[in-house]
Amino acid sequence: MICMAGQHCKARDESGNPAEDMFPLCFWCLEAAERDVRALVLDYRDLEQHIPRGSSARGDGMPHARQVDAALPIDEDAFDLQREIWWVVTAWEDVVREAAALPMVGDWAKRRRDGLAVVEAVRVLAPRLEVLCRVTEAEMWGYPGTAGATVVPGWQGVLDLAALHRRARGVLGLGRDDGELIVGVACPACGIRSKLRRSVDGVSCGGCKTRLETADYAGWVLEDAAQQGGEAA
Incomplete structure (x- = not known):
């Protein structure tokens, strides 16, 4: 099976051909993705430092709609990416729990703070990316980059999770082109x-x-x- 990472395959040959493996993503791509997914916990934490809270505002722990016409005293790129990390990791956590026959997250756990939810989701996802990449399809609602309901294969989820880490490094000013x-x-x-x-x-x-x-x-x-x-x- 040709690695679905295509031209971005970590083990492609000098002609640019992706590696072959028994899974939709090759061993080298899965290994690199695991490192990136584990780093999302720190990415989420570091992005928080780019979202200063107003000294006069008191948070009540509840989500609030953003006001488009109001000047937000935050780094909106950091805010949006942080929310996307939370959304994507918790969405794929549910998929992996079902595929790996793990206990599903109860309603009480879904009410936990977002940072704790990211930590738990990464704990479940990182060592099971091989399981995720073998998921043929997962129905998602509001998946980033799409509208409404869509079906996403598990291997795409692995690549999207890894891409979140690269995006976070850019927003945090840590991106460095080492080749x-x-x-x-x-x-x-x-x-x-x-x-x-x-x-x-x-x-x-x-x-x-x-x-x-x-x-x-x-x-x-x-x-x-x-x-x-x-x-x-």
Whole structure:
């Protein structure tokens, strides 16, 4: 099965072809997504720091409609993303609970504070992304980017959850272009795998800082694959 991450597959080859796996998302994409999903707890917390409360306002713990014509003393991008993180993780939590035959969240739990709901949802989701990516379809109402009822496959949910972390890093000013991580390929100098990063300038190792031109890297990938094949034999 071709990895549904397509051109964004973490283990695509030099021709840009995504990896093949027994699941809709390959092992490398699921591994990277798990790290991103676990980080959503901290993302939610850090986004809170961008939403200062007015000194004269007293919160009653209840949601209120936003007034479009009022000047909000908050970072609206942070506010909207924080709410989207809560919505998406809790929605997919329910799907995973059902697919994994876990106890469903009761009405009492749904009334808990949003931050606690995010923590619990991530606790359920992160180690079970393989379960989620195998869910053929889940009916959602008001899923971000859609209107009304829509059907979303589980593998898309995994990719959307991981994308939330990348968006949060951008809103928090933490996005830094270190190049794309190349998973599974060893550095020709230090021999450590999954340390190489691809950028427009070529390939470099995040460990020993060795740099390779694109053509040199293409040759090294073939040599490294041959070495792995020899070791396996």
